[in-house]
Amino acid sequence: MVRETLVPTLFVPMTGTAEAARRVQPDPTRPTLENGGFETLLDDSREPVAWYYGRQSEVVESDEAREGKRSLKLQNMDPGRPAQVFQGFPIDGRKIGRLSLTAALQAEGIRIGLGPDESPAFVVRFFDEGRSRSSKAPVAIGLGTFPWKDVSGTVPVPVWAREAILQIGMLGATGRLEVDDVRIEAIPR
DSSP states (O other): OOOOOOOOOOOOOOOHHHHHTOSSOOOTTSOOOSOTTOOOBOTTSSSBTTOEEEESEEEEEOTTOSSTTEEEEEEEOSTTOOOEEEEEEEOOTTTEEEEEEEEEEEEEEEEOOSSTTOSOEEEEEEEOTTSOOEEEEEEEOOOEEEEEEEEEEEEEOOTTOOEEEEEEEOTTOEEEEEEEEEEEEEEEO
16 A cells, blocks of 8 residues: 555545544533644645645745744635635534634735625634534634734534634635634633
């Protein structure tokens, strides 16, 4: 067998025997993000570990990074195109009432895309156990040009939520956004 790293991917949760046999079970009462500083890369790659579906994204190295030496650059010059990364995590909406999001950001020339909904944001998408019900909650990032600053926001967690996906993206906006030190904190019900 030969192992070859291609791209990060998120699969729907395992079920049945495969899920029961997992040695490490995720704790939906303590949701966390991995590699929020974008320091760890996939083998032989410039792709950040634990983040997937990256579009128009690049890990960059700089002494000015807020955590370590790396940050993530999202850049889009064509209004309406995605520039984003995602990370999924378990969450139990029966126990967790709100989710606090924090990150260090810097931007250059960010403008709204084709419509008012095309502005950069953190978006948390919540799913129920069967992925038949979902909702999303955004935290706006801001427009224009600004140096490194901390941005934070809090979103409500639906009581039926059992899984969440964090999207960090330009969401159709244009310009350049650098992201570092991304963290979440669960706030109990």
